[in-house]
Amino acid sequence: MPYRIAKTLTFESGHILSKHKGRCRFPHGHSRTVEVVLAAEQLDANDMVCDFKAVKRSLESLLDRWDHALCLNTADPGFIDLQRTYGERVVAFAGTDPTTEVMARTIFEALQQRLHEATKESAAEFPISPGVRLERVRVTETATSWAEYSA
Numbered sequence: 410m411p412y413r414i415a416k417t418l419t420f421e422s423g424h425i426l427s428k429h430k431g432r433c434r435f436p437h438g439h440s441r442t443v444e445v446v447l448a449a450e451q452l453d454a455n456d457m458v459c460d461f462k463a464v465k466r467s468l469e470s471l472l473d474r475w476d477h478a479l480c481l482n483t484a485d486p487g488f489i490d491l492q493r494t495y496g497e498r499v500v501a502f503a504g505t506d507p508t509t510e511v512m513a514r515t516i517f518e519a520l521q522q523r524l525h526e527a528t529k530e531s532a533a534e535f536p537i538s539p540g541v542r543l544e545r546v547r548v549t550e551t552a553t554s555w556a557e558y559s560a
């Protein structure tokens with residue numbers, strides 16, 4: 410596909426990697442950047458793959474759910490207590506550590522679903538054509554590390 414666009418959003422979140430042998434098994438946080446890339450064979454009626462605003466709006470509710478939240482494996486020994494204490498600010502990852510790879514895949518799957526729904530909204534302020542494809546999602550962990558999930 411010859412046309413590609415990228416949109417970047419940021420959020421702050423904590424996580425615990427329960428399987429990690431080093432310090433990452435303790436609670437810690439990251440200022441994360443999420444970059445998503447969409448592609449299209451041809452441009453829409455506005456001469457765009459789709460409006461950057463459409464991408465941002467499609468991602469906002471998921472990232473708002475993760476912002477200033479603690480991402481946890483449901484198998485973590487502290488999961489039940491932390492969820493009881495912090496409620497919705499604990500984000501459950503069912504039986505898997507919330508590594509950057511898992512977060513990238515989770516965002517990819519949620520955004521792909523959301524884009525699919527958006528293509529059916531004919532009166533949308535920022536429409537998304539059915540031919541638009543989500544190519545990849547990159548999530549940063551630190552200034553020196555990131556993970557990517559692609560179609």
Ligand SMILES: Nc1nc2c(c(=O)[nH]1)N=C([C@H](O)[C@H](O)COP(=O)(O)OP(=O)(O)OP(=O)(O)O)CN2
Pocket residue numbers: 426433437507508509510550551553554556
């Ligand atoms: N493949 C992955 N490896 C690691 C992950 C991950 O999600 N996927 N996560 C961590 C930790 O959460 C850690 O906070 C980040 O690790 P790292 O990049 O090694 O962080 P440092 O600040 O220690 O990096 P240096 O460049 O060594 O200073 C671990 N691994």
